Amino acid sequence: MRGTWKLKLRMILTSVLMFTIVYFLIMIVGWYFGISSWKLYAGASLVIVFLQYWFGPSLVKRSMNVRPLSEAEAPHIHQMVQELADAAGIPKPEIGLSEINIPNAFAYGRSSRSGHIAITRPILGLLDRDELRAVIGHEMGHIKHNDMIVTAAVSVIPMICYYIALSFMFSGDSRNGSGIIIGILGYVFYLIGQLLVLFISRTREYYADEASVEFGNRPAALVSALYKLSYGAARCNKETIANLNSNRAFFVNDINNAKNDVTDFQQIDFDGDGRISDEELRRLANSQVKISSKNGIMELLSTHPDSLKRVKRLAELEN
DSSP, rough: OOOOOHHHHHHHHHHHHHHHHHHHHHHHHHHHOOOOOHHHHHHHHHHHHHHHHHHHHHHHHHHTTEEEEOOOOOHHHHHHHHHHHHHHTTTTOEEEEEEEEOEEEEEEESTTEEEEEEEEGGGGGOOOOOHHHOOOOOHHHHHHHHHHHHHHHHHHHHHHHHHHHHHHHHOOOOOOHHHHHHHHHHHHHHHHHHHHHHHHHHHHHHHHHHHHHTTTOHHHHHHHHHHHHHHHHHHHHHHHHHHHHGGGGGGGGGGGHHHHHHHHHHHHHHTOOOOOOOOHHHHHSSSSOOOOHHHHHHHHHHOOOOHHHHHHHHHHHHH
């Protein structure tokens, strides 16, 4: 396995850049209202990020309707999580059951010492033991890397920029056009911030995939799980997907792109049995994968890597 220093560096740089964006925008707003203290700007920026850091896990738990999953209810899952936590060298995360109607899993928490892993109820009847273990191993990777709290903390910044943009563009108090300029800047920063959040979200998925393999899971089991989860999400109604859209970065795969992902997975499901075997993955490792320009552009707007690129990397770990 490669080291995670690149992931950590990218998370640090993204956090610094996002903090700079929100600091600069709040400074402009302060100038607009005649407030000139840099300490106020720095303090406001830090408070915003800290509040997201502190309350982020609770907000995720509430929005995903998570309740504790006791060992008596699912002893095999608790054993699985304990084994993976030992392999990762971190304390056993709290385990929860998310009562949402889509098969998936996600991790949240402030650090690797206070991590939580939640599985949704529909995933239990969809994946076999090896596939479920690979998915939980993927989530354990997020906790090991401490990337979930960085994503949660920086994801609030584009929304701050967006609301500032709306407030100033339609405030009616332009003050010689200054309000409109601030509104335009806010919207530009919102777009930049969104692209940065999506970039760091895609990057962390590759490392979590590799971590799952490092913890003893077969790459083919994880790929097969991704295939089934995409199929499960593709069968959900649009309202269910829309309700979870704001939290899709936490999932193992991008539920918005599930139908396209199923099409991609079907290309490597050579025997058409709805799962990916070790042999099918090895065949992919020795072939060239070309991503269309359309898929490349779509990937820039996705919380997760292109499915074929992601599977290709896992295929290379199979050998």
